Amino acid sequence: MNFGKIYALGLRHIYLISNSLPRIIDLIYWPTVQIFLWGFISKFFTLSSDYYSNTVGIILTAAILYDFLFRVSISFNMMFLEEIWSRNFTNLFIAPIRISEIITSLTLTAILRALIGLVPAAILAIPLFGVSVFKLGLPLLLLLLPLYLFGVTLGLLVTSGLLRFGPSFENIAWASLFFLAPLGCIYYPIEILPYSLQIVAKGLPLVHIFEEMRNILLNNTVNYFDIIKSISISIVYFILGVIIFYSSYLGAKQRGTLINMGE
Amino acid sequence: MFIQIKNLSKVFKKNLAVDKINFHIEKNKTVGLLGPNGCGKTTSIGMMLGLIKPSEGEIMIDNKNLESFKRDDILTRINFCSPYIELPKKLTVKQNLEVYGRLYGVKNLSERILEISQDLDIKNFFKRKTGELSSGQKNRVSLAKSLINKPEILLLDEPTASLDPDIGDFVRSYIQEYRSKNQVTILLASHNMSEVERLCDSIIMMKKGKIIDKGTCNEIVKKHGRNNLEETFLKLARSNDELR
Numbered sequence: 112m113n114f115g116k117i118y119a120l121g122l123r124h125i126y127l128i129s130n131s132l133p134r135i136i137d138l139i140y141w142p143t144v145q146i147f148l149w150g151f152i153s154k155f156f157t158l159s160s161d162y163y164s165n166t167v168g169i170i171l172t173a174a175i176l177y178d179f180l181f182r183v184s185i186s187f188n189m190m191f192l193e194e195i196w197s198r199n200f201t202n203l204f205i206a207p208i209r210i211s212e213i214i215t216s217l218t219l220t221a222i223l224r225a226l227i228g229l230v231p232a233a234i235l236a237i238p239l240f241g242v243s244v245f246k247l248g249l250p251l252l253l254l255l256l257p258l259y260l261f262g263v264t265l266g267l268l269v270t271s272g273l274l275r276f277g278p279s280f281e282n283i284a285w286a287s288l289f290f291l292a293p294l295g296c297i298y299y300p301i302e303i304l305p306y307s308l309q310i311v312a313k314g315l316p317l318v319h320i321f322e323e324m325r326n327i328l329l330n331n332t333v334n335y336f337d338i339i340k341s342i343s344i345s346i347v348y349f350i351l352g353v354i355i356f357y358s359s360y361l362g363a364k365q366r367g368t369l370i371n372m373g374e
Numbered sequence: 375m376f377i378q379i380k381n382l383s384k385v386f387k388k389n390l391a392v393d394k395i396n397f398h399i400e401k402n403k404t405v406g407l408l409g410p411n412g413c414g415k416t417t418s419i420g421m422m423l424g425l426i427k428p429s430e431g432e433i434m435i436d437n438k439n440l441e442s443f444k445r446d447d448i449l450t451r452i453n454f455c456s457p458y459i460e461l462p463k464k465l466t467v468k469q470n471l472e473v474y475g476r477l478y479g480v481k482n483l484s485e486r487i488l489e490i491s492q493d494l495d496i497k498n499f500f501k502r503k504t505g506e507l508s509s510g511q512k513n514r515v516s517l518a519k520s521l522i523n524k525p526e527i528l529l530l531d532e533p534t535a536s537l538d539p540d541i542g543d544f545v546r547s548y549i550q551e552y553r554s555k556n557q558v559t560i561l562l563a564s565h566n567m568s569e570v571e572r573l574c575d576s577i578i579m580m581k582k583g584k585i586i587d588k589g590t591c592n593e594i595v596k597k598h599g600r601n602n603l604e605e606t607f608l609k610l611a612r613s614n615d616e617l618r
Contacts, residue, residue, distance in 0.1 A: 113446070119476030123462060126469045130503070156420060197505075198460040202519070205423045207449035208475040351614075364427040370420040 112215065114182040116208045121223075124190050128224070138224060139279035141180050142232035149174035168242030169328050170298055173321060174232050175244050177297045180258040180317075181288050182225035185268025188287075189224075190217050195278050204369050210360055214353065217270075218263050223260075250327055253338045257316045260345035265291075267352030271359035277368060297321050316344040375421075376401035376528065376559050384417050391417045393583040396433065404553060406570040406591075409580035410611045411612070415563040418580075419529050419576050422453055427549070450478060455520035456531035457513060463505025467496060471522060472503055478523035490518045493547060510541035517545065521552065530562045532536040533612035534569060546572055567603040577603075580612055586610060 128134050153170035194200045203213070237243045244251060269287050272280040294308060295317030300310055312318045319341035327333055363369050377399040384392040390412040399405045400615065407415050420426035422433055424440065433440040447584050461470045475483040489495040494514045499507060504515060510536065513533070521527060533549070534542040548570055551559065553573075570577060571591050579587040579594070585592055587610065591603050600606040 113479070115479065117447075117475055119473050120477065123465065123469075123473045126465050126473070127462065130464055130466070130469075178478065183549065193462070197462045197464070198458075199462050201425065201454070201456075201459040202461065202474070204425060205449060205452070205454050206474065207446035207479065208477055361427075365392075367384070367417065367420060367426040367452055369425040370423075 112209075112211060115248075117212050117216040117219065120203075120213065121220045124193070124220045124224070128192065128227070135227070139231050140184065140226040142228040145174055145178050145234060146171070146232045146236050146239075150236060150242070151243070154240065168240070168244075169325060171236055171240055171242045172208055172244050172247070172328060173297050175236065176234070176324060177257060177263065177292070177295070178309060179225060179229055179255060180262045182228055183221050183259055183262030183264040184269075184288055185285075186221040186224035187217050187263055188269045190220060191266075191270040192263070192278075192281060193246070195273065210357060214356065217266070221263060221266065222259060233342070247324075247327060250323075250333050250338070253326055253335075253342070254320050257320055257341040257345035259267075259317050260342070264345070264348045264352035267349075267356045269316045271352075273357045274359040274363045274368070275354075291315065291317065295321060300325065302335060314344070316341040316348070319344065345349060346356065376436060377561075378430040378432075378434040378437075379418075380434065380453040381421075382418065382421060382433065383429045384414075384421060384426060384428045387591060390583050392421070392428075394567050395583075397578050397585060397588060399513055400558055402553075402557055402573045404562060405574055406574035406577035407561055407580065408565075408567075408570060408577055408607060413580040416531060417536065417578060418562065419531055419563060422529060424449065432484040435565065450523060451526045452529065453478075453520040453523055453525040453527075454529045454531070455517050455533055457509075457516070457533070457535045459516075460512070461489055461504050461516060464503055466499045466501050466503055467491075467507070468506065470515065471518060474519045475522050478506070480523055486522060490521055490537070493552075494518050495544075509536055510538065512536055513541065513545065524556060524558075525558065526559060527562045528568050530560060530564075532566075533562070534564075534566060538588050542566075542569075548556070549573060579607075581610065604610055 149171050154167065156170060159360070194203050233244050247254070255325055265287055269280070269283060272283055294304070294312045294315055296304065296312060297317065301312055301318050301322060319337050323334060323341065325336045379395055379397050381394045382392055382394060383390070383394050395418065407418065409415055417426060421428050422440070424445065426434060435443070435448065465473065471487045471491070473481065475487060480486050491500060494517060496511065496514050496518055499511055502537060504512065507515065517533065534545050537545065549560070552558070562570065562573060574591065576590050577588065578585055579596060589597070595601070595603055595606050598606045598609055
């Protein structure tokens with residue numbers, strides 16, 4: 112791994128963001144809207160539901176964590192799509208940077224993009240709704256880790272689709288997370304799902320992350336076994352994502368799509 | 375022989391894009407790759423850049439198979455310029471050169487950027503976003519990116535397409551000057567025959583994925599009894615027979 116090259120590719124995206132105020136506003140705008148929306152919903156539920164009555168920020172915390180996953184994944188996809196939109200794809204793939212370095216750079220830059228949007232929104236939630244995700248402390252980091260890995264994995268799968276099917280796969284990029292959200296049990300316990308879907312949901316790290324988040328907020332205890340389980344599942348998916356990405360790259364070389372990938 | 379292409383073929387599904395082509399390029403020579411649209415020039419260049427996997431055959435560089443090089447080792451020695459690919463539009467010219475300079479691991483990058491920007495006269499729009507530039511300016515920036523690493527092998531795909539005669543002449547003169555001062559082997563794909571006559575030591579003519587003729591410009595023009603390369607190109611492109 113050459114960290115100079117990983118930094119160079121990251122720098123390309125940092126310049127892209129820093130050159131454009133509308134881009135920075137766009138990164139912050141959507142998480143903030145989410146926080147406002149879920150903040151008011153959360154407030155209403157808190158006043159009207161026994162389940163949530165003791166835990167003011169349970170929905171808002173779930174919304175912030177889900178948005179983190181969403182932002183990481185979308186950021187990964189966006190950075191890849193930027194290369195297609197700007198017709199820079201060929202330049203990137205003929206540069207002396209390894210595929211592993213491209214993945215590493217996108218993975219590291221994705222978290223930066225996600226945090227630019229999410230940190231101001233999470234800070235805003237403190238005075239507005241009296242909810243601070245930071246109160247979760249160390250367990251927050253342990254919950255964010257599998258979310259980050261899974262977000263990157265979804266990004267890898269979508270970008271593999273872009274390599275395989277070309278820019279027409281772009282719409283799937285936007286839809287990918289909404290497809291998994293119902294099974295992630297983000298805002299409700301897993302028992303709400305029909306039994307057959309519970310089995311499928313348990314194969315995803317999201318259920319374990321959000322169940323554990325609710326456990327911490329409702330019972331004030333941390334089940335590290337569940338956290339380790341969610342991290343382990345995320346690592347398995349991540350490895351699978353990397354394998355699929357490599358396989359799509361090799362397929363694109365066979366089909367010759369790397370040389371004329373563009374809008 | 376610096377670059378040697380042996381029995382190189384590429385089949386896309388059932389379409390034979392490149393059909394067992396053989397040629398070589400001596401070190402520090404410029405070779406023109408000519409042929410009508412869809413004859414396999416870009417596919418051949420794509421295979422030489424490692425972007426397309428050949429169906430058959432070998433690409434040898436310095437007597438070593440391209441496949442046996444580590445990706446980053448060989449790509450550090452090559453670069454490519456084409457008006458059909460662009461640099462990130464929202465980055466300034468300087469930012470783009472910095473990013474690519476770093477990706478190519480260029481030492482003394484600031485000095486190199488300064489040097490190439492003076493050579494190609496792009497310094498006065500250094501801070502402008504690349505997407506805001508005219509075609510001629512973008513073309514020179516793209517050429518600057520392709521020379522940032524002082525490549526041993528430079529692949530040029532229609533480098534002066536869509537440029538006005540003045541800028542086109544500037545780019546050709548610069549390539550000539552650069553070649554005289556640096557050790558570089560160039561493969562130039564072009565539809566501009568006067569450009570090819572001016573820049574190339576020899577040419578390769580392709581049609582329907584095959585090489586139909588090769589030699590120096592004068593040899594080929596004489597061989598086909600035409601007055602210039604343009605007429606020769608038209609004769610070969612329109613003929614139904616394959617010549618070798």
